[in-house]
Amino acid sequence: MRETFLPFALPDLDHTEFDQIKESLESGWITTGPKTRQFEVEFATMVGAKHAVAVNSCTAAMHLALEAIGLQRGDEVITTPYTFAATAEVIRYFDARPVFVDVDPFTLNMDISQIEAQITSQTKAIMPVDIAGLPVDYDPLLDLAQTHHLTVIEDAAHAFPTRYKGKMIGSISDMTCFSFYATKTITTGEGGMICTDNDEWANRCRIMALHGISKDAWKRYTAEGSWYYEIVAPGYKYNLTDIAAGMGLAQLKKARQMHARRVAIAQRYNNAFQHYPELQLPAPACKSSCIPSDCGCQHAWHLYLIRLNFDRLNIDRAGFVDALKQRNIGTSVHFIPLHIHPYYRERYHFQPEDFPVAYQEYQRVISLPIYSKMSDSDVDDVIEAVVTIIETHRS
Numbered sequence: 001m002r003e004t005f006l007p008f009a010l011p012d013l014d015h016t017e018f019d020q021i022k023e024s025l026e027s028g029w030i031t032t033g034p035k036t037r038q039f040e041v042e043f044a045t046m047v048g049a050k051h052a053v054a055v056n057s058c059t060a061a062m063h064l065a066l067e068a069i070g071l072q073r074g075d076e077v078i079t080t081p082y083t084f085a086a087t088a089e090v091i092r093y094f095d096a097r098p099v100f101v102d103v104d105p106f107t108l109n110m111d112i113s114q115i116e117a118q119i120t121s122q123t124k125a126i127m128p129v130d131i132a133g134l135p136v137d138y139d140p141l142l143d144l145a146q147t148h149h150l151t152v153i154e155d156a157a158h159a160f161p162t163r164y165k166g167k168m169i170g171s172i173s174d175m176t177c178f179s180f181y182a183t184k185t186i187t188t189g190e191g192g193m194i195c196t197d198n199d200e201w202a203n204r205c206r207i208m209a210l211h212g213i214s215k216d217a218w219k220r221y222t223a224e225g226s227w228y229y230e231i232v233a234p235g236y237k238y239n240l241t242d243i244a245a246g247m248g249l250a251q252l253k254k255a256r257q258m259h260a261r262r263v264a265i266a267q268r269y270n271n272a273f274q275h276y277p278e279l280q281l282p283a284p285a286c287k288s289s290c291i292p293s294d295c296g297c298q299h300a301w302h303l304y305l306i307r308l309n310f311d312r313l314n315i316d317r318a319g320f321v322d323a324l325k326q327r328n329i330g331t332s333v334h335f336i337p338l339h340i341h342p343y344y345r346e347r348y349h350f351q352p353e354d355f356p357v358a359y360q361e362y363q364r365v366i367s368l369p370i371y372s373k374m375s376d377s378d379v380d381d382v383i384e385a386v387v388t389i390i391e392t393h394r395s
C-alpha cells in the first residue's frame, strides 16, 4: 500500500510556465494583451477553428455563447443532467429553461435519440457535453439541429484534445466552449475559450467579454491604441489575463505529450481491469459504427470513470471510495446529476427517476486519478488498491 496520498488531480507544470509568467511580470503587461492574442491564435490552429476568444472560464464562455445567439427569457435549451453545475446555470442566467435529456448508459453522453421528442417552438439550442473527453456522436446530433434550426453550443470542458471522425472538437459545433480550470487537461489556473467559425458570434463574444466595448478594448493602452471607445452593450468582465495566457501557451506546447501520457494510463487501467466483471470500464471513443482502424475518433481521457457492478460486490460506492482513500488513493465522482440537486429538483419538481440512466449510473460511478504527472508506480498503486478492494468484497 502506498505511503503518501495520491491526489485525484494535479496540473503538469514546469519551468516553461514559470518562464512565461516571469516574462509577463517583467514586461509589465499582466492583463489581457499580446500573450492572450497569441494563445487564441495557437489554440484556434490546434482545433481547426476560424476564431478563438479567450475568457476567464468555460462558464463565461458558455454564457457569452448563449448571449451571442440572443437567448431570451422563456427560451429552452436542451442539455444533459449528467454534467457539472456550469452547463445548466448559464441557461438560467437568461431565465431560460434547461430541458434535460437522459444519457446513454454506455457512453454517459446525451442520448441523441431522445432529443427530438423534447424540441418545442421555444427550443433555441442544444448543449452537449463530451463526458470525460469522449466525443458525442455529432453526425446525428448536427443533422437534427440543422433540421430544426437549432444552434449547437458544445460544453467541451473535458474535450481537449478530442477528435470525432477525424475532426478536432472545436471545429464541429456552431460554438465550442473549453475550460482551462486547474484540473482540466490543459490549465491556466482559471480560463476558457470560445471557438467558432462564425464571424458575427466571435465578434459579439469578444465585445461582451470586455464591458461591451467595441473594437479591441485591450489595445487602448498600447502605442497603436487610442483613448476613444464606445460602449455598445452592457457587457461582462470575462477577459483572460496574459499571466494566465502565458501558462496556456506553455501548456499547448506540451499538450500532445500530456495527452499521450493520459492515453497510456487509460490503457494500463483497461488492461488491468478488463478481467474483473465487478467493474464496467469506460466506453472507448469509437462507436461500433466506426471502422476501428481509421475512424479518427480520439478520447481526451480527462476522466477515467469506472462503474461498480453491485450484483458482484458487497460494498457500496461510498464504501469503495472510502476504502480507496484509506489506501491513499484520491478519487472523485462525476457527476451528481443536476436534476437531483435542490435547486433544479425544487424549481422543476424533478424526481430522481425522471432521468433514470443518469440517476442509476451516478450511484455506481467513481473517477480514478488520470493525469500526466502520475508515474507508472502511481498507476500501479491505483490498480493494486482497486483490485484488492474488489477481491475482498466479492459477493
Ligand SMILES: *Cc1c(COP(=O)(O)O)cnc(C)c1O
Pocket (backbone or CB within 6 Å): 056, 057, 058, 059, 060, 083, 084, 086, 087, 129, 155, 157, 158, 178, 179, 180, 181, 191, 192
Ligand atoms: C469544469 C467544467 C465546467 C466549468 O469550467 P470552468 O472553466 O471552471 O468554468 C463546465 N462544464 C463541465 C462539464 C466541467 O467539467
